[in-house]
Amino acid sequence: SQQGEEDPQALSIQEGENATMNCSYKTSINNLQWYRQNSGRGLVHLILIRSNEREKHSGRLRVTLDTSKKSSSLLITASRAADTASYFCATDETGANNLFFGTGTRLTVIP
């Protein structure tokens, strides 16, 4: 399967704490993307990091990419209750046109 693995599967933190989610994948990629999904809703694109980039920031989000380890992490700083959602990594793989999604992390931020 080309599906990536994410860990943890579920994460529960207090508001104000940081949340870190990890994603591992199996093949070579053009880029890796992180998405957010509120329960029963569509996907919201958060950030894209290209294969030649190692770190990227967007507001309270920080993404790292280690292509040698085929892994990425998403850090959400100073979490808020509104950050409660499922987060998916998705890889844009070399030679493929579609995205392959990770298994997802369900984040719960407790007010």
Next chain:
Amino acid sequence: GAVVSQHPSRVICKSGTSVKIECRSLDFQATTMFWYRQFPKKSLMLMATSNEGSKATYEQGVEKDKFLINHASLTLSTLTVTSAHPEDSSFYICSARDLWANTEAFFGQGTRLTVV
């Protein structure tokens, strides 16, 4: 960013009937569209890839006669769930991409299908 509109957002149908879901790219030409299925608390699984004017390519295990995909124009793809059964109940999401321009994929809002 680019907009992909998926309709309907929710649909309830009776077993044995067919349901059509539309996916439109509103401000760009989608050379390629993808249909995903998502079970509760699970990840998105690719069902099929459709290129404008061509037959869709289905992933292993996806019945092409059950899930009919049409991509007749650069802005519209449809997924028709034929002879729906309760086990077809799921969340279906489309995404669209302009491979000529090598853009990233943009996602529709998803369709919650419930077959009763």
